[in-house]
Amino acid sequence: MEQDILEQIAVVTDRIAAACKKCGRNEKEVKLLLATKTVSAEKIKIALEAGYQLIGENKIQEVKEKYEPLRHCSHTGHFIGHLQTNKVKELLKYNIKCLESLDRLELAEKLQHRLEFEDKYLDVLIQVNTSGEQSKFGVSADRAIELVQQIATLKRLRIKGLMTIGLFSAEEQKIRTCFQLLQSLSRQIAALEIEDVQMQELSMGMSNDLEIAIEQGATIVRVGTAVFGKRIFPDSYYWNESSD
Numbered sequence: 146m147e148q149d150i151l152e153q154i155a156v157v158t159d160r161i162a163a164a165c166k167k168c169g170r171n172e173k174e175v176k177l178l179l180a181t182k183t184v185s186a187e188k189i190k191i192a193l194e195a196g197y198q199l200i201g202e203n204k205i206q207e208v209k210e211k212y213e214p215l216r217h218c219s220h221t222g223h224f225i226g227h228l229q230t231n232k233v234k235e236l237l238k239y240n241i242k243c244l245e246s247l248d249r250l251e252l253a254e255k256l257q258h259r260l261e262f263e264d265k266y267l268d269v270l271i272q273v274n275t276s277g278e279q280s281k282f283g284v285s286a287d288r289a290i291e292l293v294q295q296i297a298t299l300k301r302l303r304i305k306g307l308m309t310i311g312l313f314s315a316e317e318q319k320i321r322t323c324f325q326l327l328q329s330l331s332r333q334i335a336a337l338e339i340e341d342v343q344m345q346e347l348s349m350g351m352s353n354d355l356e357i358a359i360e361q362g363a364t365i366v367r368v369g370t371a372v373f374g375k376r377i378f379p380d381s382y383y384w385n386e387s388s389d
C-alpha cells in the first residue's frame with residue numbers, strides 16, 4: 146500500500162512538472178493538494194510522512210474522524226467541500242488553514258461572527274461555478290466579483306484567491322473554458338486592488354484535468370483518484386445539495 150501511494154504521487158508530480166515545462170512555468174508555483182475524501186488516516190499518513198502535506202477534505206465528519214489520528218503528523222488542512230452554515234463552529238475546531246469553497250455571503254458572515262468570537266482568522270478562496278452546471282456549488286461567474294467585494298469587508302476572512310471545479314467533459318476545450326474564466330476573474334479582481342484581497346491562489350484541476358488547469362495558471366491542483374484510487378461513492382454524493 147505504501148509503495149502504491151508513493152508511486153502514484155510520483156506519477157502525479159511528474160505530470161505536474163511536465164505540464165509546467167510545457168507552458169514555461171516553474172513547477173514550484175504549483176502545489177499538490179491531496180483530496181482525501183474516503184481515504185483512511187493510515188493511508189493519508191503515508192503521504193504526509195513522505196512530505197506531501199497539503200490535504201483537503203469535503204466533509205466535516207471526515208475532518209473530525211481523522212483529526213486525532215493525524216494531529217501529530219505535520220500537515221496543512223484545507224476544506225474543499227460544500228459547507229453548511231450550521232457547521233461553521235465545527236469547522237473551526239479542527240485547525241483548518243483555508244476554506245476553499247466559500248461561495249455565499251451568508252456563510253461568510255457566519256464565519257466572520259464566529260471568528261471574531263474566537264479571535265481567529267481564516268484564509269479563504271472564493272469558489273466559482275465556472276461550468277454553469279446546476280449540480281455544482283460556487284457563486285456564478287457574473288456575481289463573483291461582487292461577492293469578493295462584500296466578503297472583503299469581513300476582516301476575519303483573508304481572501305487568497307479563487308477555486309473552481311471544471312466541467313466533466315471529454316472535450317478539452319470545454320474544460321479549458323472553465324479554467325480560463327477563473328483565471329480571467331482572478332485578473333479582473335486583482336486589478337481592482339481591493340484592500341485585504343489577494344489573488345495569489347488559483348485552485349483548479351483534478352486527476353483528469355490538472356494539465357489544462359496548470360496551463361491556465363493553477364497554483365493548487367487537487368488530486369484524489371490518481372493517488373488513492375477510485376472512490377466507492379460517486380462524486381454527486383459530495384457535490385450535491387443533499388450532501389452533508
Ligand SMILES: *Cc1c(COP(=O)(O)O)cnc(C)c1O
Binds near residue numbers: 180182225
Ligand atoms: C474529490 C475532489 C477532488 C479530487 O478529484 P479527483 O478526480 O479524485 O482527483 C478535487 N476537488 C474537489 C472539490 C473534490 O471534491
